[in-house]
Amino acid sequence: xxxxxxxxxxxxxxVKLLEAKLKNEYYDVICxxxxxxxxxxxxxxKPDMVLLDVMMPEMDGFEVCRRIKENxxxxxxxxxxxxxxxxxxxxVNGLEAGADxxxxxxxxxxxxxxxxxxxxxxxxTMDEWRARENTATALGVIEDNxxxxxxxxxxxxxxxxxxxxxNKFRDGIEEAGHMVSIAKDPMEAMTxxxxxxYDVIMVSLDLExxxxxxxxxxxxxxxxxxxxxxxxxxxxxxxxKDRIARGLEIGAHDxxxxxxxxxxxxARLKTQIKRKRFQxxxxxxxxxxxxMALTDTLTGLFNRRYLNVHLEKLLKGDEKKPIAILLxxxxxxxxxxxxxxxxxxxxxxxxxxxxIRGRLRTFDILSRTGGEEFVAVLVDVPMEKACYIAERLRRxxxxxxxxxxxxxxxxxxxxxxxxxxxxxDVLTVDEAVDRADKLLYEAKETGRNRVVFEGKGTLxxxxxxxxxxxxxxxx
Numbered sequence: 001x002x003x004x005x006x007x008x009x010x011x012x013x014x015v016k017l018l019e020a021k022l023k024n025e026y027y028d029v030i031c032x033x034x035x036x037x038x039x040x041x042x043x044x045x046k047p048d049m050v051l052l053d054v055m056m057p058e059m060d061g062f063e064v065c066r067r068i069k070e071n072x073x074x075x076x077x078x079x080x081x082x083x084x085x086x087x088x089x090x091x092v093n094g095l096e097a098g099a100d101x102x103x104x105x106x107x108x109x110x111x112x113x114x115x116x117x118x119x120x121x122x123x124x125t126m127d128e129w130r131a132r133e134n135t136a137t138a139l140g141v142i143e144d145n146x147x148x149x150x151x152x153x154x155x156x157x158x159x160x161x162x163x164x165x166x167n168k169f170r171d172g173i174e175e176a177g178h179m180v181s182i183a184k185d186p187m188e189a190m191t192x193x194x195x196x197x198y199d200v201i202m203v204s205l206d207l208e209x210x211x212x213x214x215x216x217x218x219x220x221x222x223x224x225x226x227x228x229x230x231x232x233x234x235x236x237x238x239x240x241k242d243r244i245a246r247g248l249e250i251g252a253h254d255x256x257x258x259x260x261x262x263x264x265x266x267a268r269l270k271t272q273i274k275r276k277r278f279q280x281x282x283x284x285x286x287x288x289x290x291x292m293a294l295t296d297t298l299t300g301l302f303n304r305r306y307l308n309v310h311l312e313k314l315l316k317g318d319e320k321k322p323i324a325i326l327l328x329x330x331x332x333x334x335x336x337x338x339x340x341x342x343x344x345x346x347x348x349x350x351x352x353x354x355x356i357r358g359r360l361r362t363f364d365i366l367s368r369t370g371g372e373e374f375v376a377v378l379v380d381v382p383m384e385k386a387c388y389i390a391e392r393l394r395r396x397x398x399x400x401x402x403x404x405x406x407x408x409x410x411x412x413x414x415x416x417x418x419x420x421x422x423x424x425d426v427l428t429v430d431e432a433v434d435r436a437d438k439l440l441y442e443a444k445e446t447g448r449n450r451v452v453f454e455g456k457g458t459l460x461x462x463x464x465x466x467x468x469x470x471x472x473x474x475x
Contacts, residue, residue, distance in 0.1 A: 035059030069098030095267035
């Protein structure tokens with residue numbers, strides 16, 4: 001996995017050493033020798049990750065990191081501080097400034113590359129969601145409000161079999177204002193995971209006793225489980241660089257080293273919770289944008305774009321099933337708007353769509369294709385049954401008035417329907433809709449409030465009022 005990495009240090013030999021190591025692993029390396037130069041190169045070069053020295057003149061690494069994380073354009077870039085400082089307070093200061101991790105000089109290659117690969121992987125996942133969200137924003141289907149993250153307490157699961165250790169984690173997590181569950185082994189953990197949603201899962205790599213799986217194996221299981229695949233995993237480990245590196249390789253997001261400093265624990269959890277909620281917000285925005293792109297805002301029905309794609313698959317599918325295409329038009333709808341206003345018109349459109357949708361099977365498709373025009377696609381249905389359904393839908397509209405903001409509190413309307421049946425024909429979407437449209441035109445020209453079905457002409461209501469029960473057992 002290649003990536004562009006910015007190395008920042010005011011000492012030339014340190015920069016060249018890291019540059020050589022990273023280039024040997026085929027990373028694209030950018031170099032900066034001061035905090036100000038680093039911020040400028042981040043703005044212009046857009047790196048995927050920053051390796052940042054702490055002790056620099058004029059602007060130290062803490063301040064550089066803080067500025068990176070305060071800028072909405074750069075806050076998603078992972079920052080690892082490379083430092084000779086070993087004091088816990090310095091690590092906490094860096095984490096609170098937004099750093100994702102610390103590497104101690106001289107840098108251990110195993111620790112370096114495992115952390116780089118892990119954070120680059122997370123960054124690229126985030127970039128994909130950001131790209132989708134930006135596209136949706138550019139199209140105007142969602143607003144650019146992705147930074148408004150939830151401030152609710154997080155729900156955290158700790159898997160630790162030593163009571164003394166688990167109690168310390170419980171106290172630290174609750175002190176930070178979060179909720180915590182404790183599991184003594186992976187089996188108990190999976191029981192909880194199947195019942196509750198967690199924002200972070202912490203896994204001890206030192207689980208002992210019969211029935212406990214190795215912590216690394218359980219992390220691998222969590223990463224392959226659909227429910228926990230995107231949940232941040234924080235390892236609880238001894239100072240064992242090889243095992244920590246292995247855990248990062250198989251999908252853990254972060255780690256804490258025993259004895260765990262409470263302030264460091266809080267800072268690392270804060271980072272993981274924020275990242276998870278940021279990604280969830282991106283995903284939610286994308287799903288909203290996808291829904292808005294494919295559905296009609298007023299009625300909630302699928303729009304013409306979705307209908308065209310879906311109908312094309314039905315018409316050209318390898319296992320092509322017979323379908324009926326019904327094209328609806330609300331009769332005299334312009335008069336509804338002109339007489340009662342567009343507010344009442346919207347009420348009628350919503351009521352119409354709800355009534356028709358409620359009388360179709362769950363796997364049939366109903367879409368609003370514009371104005372007062374709707375299309376229903378009945379899938380895998382015999383032609384005679386399609387005729388009964390079309391006539392029943394017409395009758396359901398005509399026989400019962402629709403609630404509306406009029407003096408009477410309701411309004412009676414009717415609908416005209418043009419329908420075709422497609423079994424063996426090879427048609428494009430445009431050809432199929434055009435055929436149905438010609439029949440709809442005929443229905444409107446010959447009196448409205450009727451169904452004109454291709455090959456049968458105008459359906460007579462008395463012929464399609466009481467279908468055989470077996471024919472209509474699934475609507």
